[in-house]
Amino acid sequence: MSWADGISLLCILAALFFFLAGTVGLLRMPDVFTRLHALTKADNLGLGLIVLATAVQLQSWTELVKLALIWMLVMVSGATVAHLIARMALSESSDEKA
Amino acid sequence: MIHLVDVTLVVTLLACAWLSLTGRDLLRSVVLFIAFGLLVSLGWARLRAPDVALAEAAVGSGLTGALLLSAFSAMERARLTTDEVGLTRARWLALGLTLGLGVSLGVVLLSLPSDHPRLSLHIQERISQSGVLNSVTAVLLNFRSYDTLLEMVVLLASLVGIWAVAPFARVWPKAPSTPILAALARLLLPLMTVVAGYLLWLGADAPGGAFQAGAVLGGMGVLWVAASLWHPPWALRMVRPLLVLGLLAFLAVAGVTMGIGKSMLEYPASQAKTLILWIETAATVSIGVTLTLLFLGGYPAPPEQS
Amino acid sequence: MTAVYVAAALFLLATIAAGLIRIWRGPTRADRLLSVQLFGTAGTATLLLLSLASGEDAYRNVALVFALLAGILGVAFTRYGRVEP
């Protein structure tokens, strides 16, 4: 096993932990805001670590740029969508009270 | 272990489809269908069909999902979203009949000869004359280019059909856009254009091509509309010629090949790659614009008139 | 290493399958959308792992399109999937 494989392995294990935590949070947390909080960890860190694990296995620069783009996209759109979900959940819960 | 991946994927896929089709809550059904689209796209990847996976990722989950959601919200406004899903006797009968059909289809399928090379050998023989290295693009734009030409007509016809029955677009969002959403749209716009161009260029030698690139452009249009950044009156005048661009490019090439004494769409071998790329570029733009206007779900009159 | 990639992909598929429970149960629309977001992210990660396992470069392009379209889906959902007052 080369050093790149070692790094990949560690990253994948850590990523799986974050995905597991995100899923458990999604299923077990009591309301939508705490679930949102749990999920964003899986989004950013979990995918980021998988991207890192993939990146150390590849030699081509174009592939690295592509991977960086994937991570950036997921972070930016993940953050925006999290913001929109929170707004939607807020308006829904205020509808219920009204 | 890879078989375990396949089995898990297939079971999740089937569960998703069944729950989506038989659940009471229609919005839940739509969401499950979107999740189903994402899973199917993983299935294409497992079947070594990355071209199909690209198209499905853009269309099956993204565009269809957005279409279904906007239609759902229009139906909800009209209070049309209740459905009865209990199993009556007639439904049990229908279930039994489709089950029988499924079992007989399965028996037929399993009795098919297992290692028939089908058409892949013929295509490998002739791929060098097609002008491109990606066999799927060769089939779409050279060997079976009639089909693709007619498909451009289908796209156009469906849009004309929508405009004929729905004079006003249904999708202008009620809520005002937020600055964060607008910022995301402005960030993704150039990025998606680049990705679409990349997929188009890639299509000659690797999985990608006009349909995938056009679908990404269509997704961009959907984002543009959803973020309230689209201003229809002037934009429509500009995009209308783009709708027929792909079809016109195809017809022009067909006319020229017939004019020089070959049969329709039989490219000269030396020019094949150039011609394919030109047709694909025009088709990408047309597909992207058509899919965006399709999402509008009606003739895009300005919102204050509707 | 291929076995590691495949096992990790299997694990991610299992998290997707578990996420189905949250779509089914809801209760709010935001909850359902959350699960779809998880599907998008886990699907992207699965495709990256499959690209490593099979050596097929094209899957990374699929992952890129996944990442792009998951964001659009979220936007469409929050714009059109809200409860009409």
Added chain:
Amino acid sequence: MSGSSSLYALAGIALFCMGLFALIAYPHSLRKILAANVAGTGVFMIFVALGYQGPERPIDPVPHALVITGIVVAVCATGLALTLAVGLGATHIAPDEEE
């Protein structure tokens, strides 16, 4: 037929039958559109699975090309169907409401 190829082909048949059943059985137009899409995806899956002959042998590109055009046509048809469904208000009226 062998291995994962037949697994996906059988899944395609199952999807087609589910879609067909829901198309026949349930009255709501939106659900009918979903059902038609699921059935269509089932057909696509049978096609692509038939073009796949294991991880080593070359794939058959013809079904792939057909399915790609099929996916784009399906989204167009879905768009048209949804517009009709919304526009006509064509939805389920329960038998007892009709009377």
